[in-house]
Amino acid sequence: MGGLAGGAELVLVPEFPETLADVSEYVLSGLRKGKHHSIIVVAEGFTAVGSVQTGKSPGRIISDFLEQTGAIETRLSILGHLQRGGSPSAFDRILASRLGKAAVDILADGESGVMVALTGQELTSMPLSEIARPSENFNSEIYELINEIAN
Known part of the structure; x- marks a missing residue:
């Protein structure tokens, strides 16, 4: 829900696996369409398919991967305590x-x-x-709406 409310172009959740290449292509596709930025929200528990676990956060792994393409500058914000710190x-x-x-x-x-x-x-x-089991409260309609609006 936060991704939709925040205007995210892409929301990455454990329930819908993506590769780093998929994420990169999505962002590059937006650039080709004239977008100047992409907001990507990475949910807790998301791991990019095929990525090596390095101890870095999934957001950092994605940010580093996108920067390595040479075509994309990234700014990573990890909400963590900022989000919960009121x-x-x-x-x-x-x-x-x-x-x-x-x-x-x-x-x-x-x-x-x-x-x-x-x-x-x-x-x-x-x-x-x-x-410990996956959440049954995941709303796939909201997830699909985000993708529909962003494209």
């Missing part, structure tokens, strides 16, 4: 206290291999094995 709201502070207490209660009950989750307004324990 002051906590009253809701955030209360939720943190509730989550902390629930986690302590779970440990005191001898439960392990779980995390505390907020579902609606209720706190529940959720097995980590469920967290």
Whole structure:
């Protein structure tokens, strides 16, 4: 959703694998059509097909690859703390206290291999094995809309 709201021309997500060559061709195609820039959003968990894991972030790998073509100048912004770094709201502070207490209660009950989750307004324990699987909430309609608008 952030890619659509931010005007991204390309959103890279784990659910739709792409190669570095695909990304490069997409950007070069935009340049040939007269575009002067391309905003690429790289979701957490995305790995370009065939890329070697170097310890660099996927965004850095893509940026470096595009720069190596010689035709593209890149500017990489990794949101990370910038995105998440706002002051906590009253809701955030209360939720943190509730989550902390629930986690302590779970440990005191001898439960392990779980995390505390907020579902609606209720706190529940959720097995980590469920967290590790791919999200079922991915909205492919939004993803397709981004590609349709950008092209």
